[in-house]
Amino acid sequence: MTSYYIKTRLLGIAVLGWLLAGTPLAHANERWVVLGGDIAETVAALEANINVIARDDTVVYPTSMAALPSVGYLRQLSAESVLSVKPDQVLAAGHAGPKEVLEQLGAVGVSVELISAPPTLNAIADKVRAVGQVTDRRDAAEALANALNAKLDRLASLSALPPTRAMFIMQHSGLTPRAAGSDTAAHTALEAVGLANAFAEMQGYHSVGAEALARQAPEIVVVSERGLAAMGGEAALWQLPGMALTPAGRARQFIVINDQALLGFGPRAPDQLLTLRQDVEALLGITATALISP
Template sequence: MIQPHLKPRWLLGIILLGWLLAGAPLAHADEHRHADGRWLVLGGDIAETLAALDADINVVARDDTVLYPPEMAALPSVGYLRQLSAESVLSVRPDHVLAAGHAGPKEVLEQLEAVGLEVALINAPPSLDAIAEKVRAVGQLSNRRQTADALATTLNEKLDRLANLPALPPTRAMFIMQHSGLTPRAAGSDTAAHTAQEAVGLENAFAEMQGYHSVGAEALAREAPDIVIVSERGLAAMGGEDALWQLPGMALTPAGRERQLIVIDDQALLGFGPRTPDQLLSLRQDVEALLGITATAQLSP
């Protein structure tokens, strides 16, 4: 249970924890010592993992990427994960900072170390294989080892079920993360969205480009996606489904002609946190429904 208010303690000694998927166990993880005090959580996946473990720690603040669960999203924010300031962090008087490995800038973390703040970094690679180990790392720091082991096993079982599903018929998908003007911003390779598409058996129509890029009418017509996947926030930003199908070039695609659309929760699906395996199975179910395939994906055994 996350408790938003406890008696404050001032800053403790620094323990900087590195975590590698293939590496050794977390160093200096004294569970009972780390579970006390006031915690600042940085990173949506880390916050979701704490919530999934029902970690009984006193989280007093977060960063802007923490949007779930609602009780953490309602806490004060210290700013964006990658653009922190020491002043903002210290203003919430934390004893511990539990952060995703890409938190920064590095100079700010060094400033926090210099004043004696305890920081734990979890440097998990952005991959599905890393989810279970990330859960175990957070469980070790929050005195939830057994719960974390059980959850990690369950998450791996779900990913294994997904990997063993029958192949889909060749299906090209376009993943729109956000939208600017009349040009959708699509996911290419080397993105979490690309990983998600591959995991459910879809072909990324824009895999030849790397990262997220705006794509115009000519590219849409050329790559001809069969399905459009868009985040809830992205669809709202562009004005809803009708506005999506009116984008230049969209009517020239199979997806546009058939209005084949799947709307997803981008943080749950792409955050590579404990909600991701279920979200992938749900996405696979939605794809099967659009393609008229007998359901093969199940959310529970």
């Protein structure tokens, strides 16, 4: 029987296959495939000395990794595609899959490390430490984790905003925007900066029509860059059915965010949250409190 390992790191290690003895160390001459935008971002932030030769479709930052060959979509991988780049190591987000594909990779001698983290802000630092352990950048990871936690602590310590209802548009589908409800990264982001999610009663992302927009009455629209571009820009945003009936539509109050930087809960997320808080304060006419320090 061929020995192989698939490890899931973070808050303990769950073994999904047969384990090789010891923890894999990063070697510059090994060929690495990185799967998951947050994992790639973390590898880059740690300046890990690993030879990354491929990525998946969700890796769009940094540009150096985005330029690498893609082996497919994170959740719909095929063993043939990954093996075509001849990897020695696969470093992946915990929701990479299917599981059977990862087991096939391990069965032919490719080591697979899964960094599994809940989609919460508190897990960002643990994710950084886990990637640091796999890539042999423990000291750098500890320093980065502490810095990121300090920024999140600063955000949490800011004075409460006046009660303000916001909606988060991730995508645009036909004539209706696709808004974020509870149990989404966007909902977490809105709450983190002190906004109330106008669509918190629904779960996940759903299309919302004119009646729902008028009823929930968001005062601020937070929209992703990709979502705004897909609908045709700011003018198209305000022309969405029902948007003119909302306080946000009447006042033309909206904020554009980089959803990949903010919602991936990688190392860029704390600064993105502080920037979002600054933008909200500016719209509400509040003296800036969320100052970003180096």
